[in-house]
Amino acid sequence: MASTSDHSFEPLKNDLLLRTARGQKVERPPCWVMRQAGRYLPEYHKAKGTKDFFECCRSPEIASEITLQPIDRFEGLIDAAIIFSDILVIPQAMGMEVIMLDGRGPHFPDPLMTPEDAQYREVMEREVDVKESLDYVYKAITMTRHKLKGRVPLYGFCGAPFTLMCYMVEGGGSKIFKQTKTWIFKYPSESKKLLQKIAELCVEYLALQVVAGAQIVQVFDSWAGELSPSSFREVSLPYLTYICDHLPARLKELKQEVVPMVVFAKGAWYALDELCQTKYDVVGLDWLHEPKEAYAVAQKYGKVLQGNADPGVLYGGHAAITKVVEEMVEGFGGGKQGWIANLGHGITPFVNPDDLKFYFQEIHRLSGT
Numbered sequence: 297m298a299s300t301s302d303h304s305f306e307p308l309k310n311d312l313l314l315r316t317a318r319g320q321k322v323e324r325p326p327c328w329v330m331r332q333a334g335r336y337l338p339e340y341h342k343a344k345g346t347k348d349f350f351e352c353c354r355s356p357e358i359a360s361e362i363t364l365q366p367i368d369r370f371e372g373l374i375d376a377a378i379i380f381s382d383i384l385v386i387p388q389a390m391g392m393e394v395i396m397l398d399g400r401g402p403h404f405p406d407p408l409m410t411p412e413d414a415q416y417r418e419v420m421e422r423e424v425d426v427k428e429s430l431d432y433v434y435k436a437i438t439m440t441r442h443k444l445k446g447r448v449p450l451y452g453f454c455g456a457p458f459t460l461m462c463y464m465v466e467g468g469g470s471k472i473f474k475q476t477k478t479w480i481f482k483y484p485s486e487s488k489k490l491l492q493k494i495a496e497l498c499v500e501y502l503a504l505q506v507v508a509g510a511q512i513v514q515v516f517d518s519w520a521g522e523l524s525p526s527s528f529r530e531v532s533l534p535y536l537t538y539i540c541d542h543l544p545a546r547l548k549e550l551k552q553e554v555v556p557m558v559v560f561a562k563g564a565w566y567a568l569d570e571l572c573q574t575k576y577d578v579v580g581l582d583w584l585h586e587p588k589e590a591y592a593v594a595q596k597y598g599k600v601l602q603g604n605a606d607p608g609v610l611y612g613g614h615a616a617i618t619k620v621v622e623e624m625v626e627g628f629g630g631g632k633q634g635w636i637a638n639l640g641h642g643i644t645p646f647v648n649p650d651d652l653k654f655y656f657q658e659i660h661r662l663s664g665t
């Protein structure tokens with residue numbers, strides 16, 4: 297039985313991704329994909345059974361089992377694991393109810409309507425203890441590290457303050473972001489107080505994931521693309537920056553190694569220069585970026601990129617996959633420095649896992665390994 301209290305782990309046998317994230321020259325580009333443990337995998341459905349999604353997240357046994365599924369299936373082709381969890385555990389820790397509706401995504405029965413709401417005051421005033429309330433995530437991370445036996449490094453993650461705020465005010469996904477836009481434009485100061493509170497919780501949450509065994513961390517700003525460049529600068533970037541500015545110091549305080557940090561602001565193509573000027577080691581890209589152009593920008597700042605094929609190419613068969621991988625390998629400088637191969641967003645349901653396998657194989661083949 298893998299322990300959740302023993303923090304002495306087997307040494308890492310494949311540190312390719314961590315070396316790449318630190319900017320070193322490497323023999324080939326490391327690869328993994330966002331949402332690699334998920335609905336496209338038959339073994340995911342088997343492990344989940346009829347259990348509720350968050351119930352799986354709260355069980356270290358199930359969460360670690362699901363985390364390892366893509367590692368086992370794509371053995372030798374994949375260079376990182378990402379802990380099976382969700383960005384919405386932070387709003388839950390802040391006292392909000394979140395349920396996952398099968399096939400329809402997350403739902404908050406009682407979202408934050410206006411700053412006058414009792415719920416906003418409660419959320420702002422509540423002392424949130426991310427150590428205690430998210431203990432199950434740390435346990436899942438520790439158990440996963442034991443089960444990985446050093447095969448590949450493990451990503452921890454959190455949602456970006458802006459994306460989490462979107463969910464907290466919309467009550468779920470959205471097309472027109474009515475509530476989000478009302479909040480940021482009508483109630484800017486209350487929005488910023490909420491964003492700052494979330495940012496502080498993110499720092500502590502990521503730090504504790506590292507204590508538990510996460511070896512690299514990623515911040516997901518999935519809704520950044522809903523903002524104009526100027527709004528992004530006001531309601532997203534400062535809080536993304538707060539996280540990368542404060543996490544290293546907090547890790548040192550906790551006597552932890554400072555791990556590489558990744559930021560993924562989906563849709564914020566206009567902010568690539570600004571993101572490259574933050575303290576994040578790696579900037580994640582969606583498929584709106586031309587690899588070659590983004591690589592030239594990142595090289596200027598000595599940043600590493602992660603991404604970025606359209607996940608939809610995995611529905612398109614082998615020839616389409618080969619073409620997109622060729623463009624990436626060439627655009628990202630041949631893949632010997634500064635590039636972690638991934639998709640431009642999470643892998644989507646109904647992808648045939650063998651097509652993802654082919655994607656990984658093509659990355660290996662076309663980057664010369």
Ligand SMILES: Cc1c2[nH]c(c1CCC(=O)O)Cc1[nH]c(c(CCC(=O)O)c1C)Cc1[nH]c(c(CCC(=O)O)c1C)Cc1[nH]c(c(C)c1CCC(=O)O)C2
Binds near residue numbers: 331332399401516
């Ligand atoms: C926005 C967001 C969420 N969650 C997450 C984000 C940021 C990344 C992104 O933009 O995709 C992050 C996330 N969610 C999940 C992971 C696990 C690790 C991984 O394999 O990448 C990660 C990193 C599992 C999950 N999170 C969810 C599932 C599917 C649950 C199920 O139906 O079984 C999984 C495996 C559910 C979820 N969770 C969320 C949504 C919108 C949904 C429903 C849509 C969907 O299923 O893709 C919120």
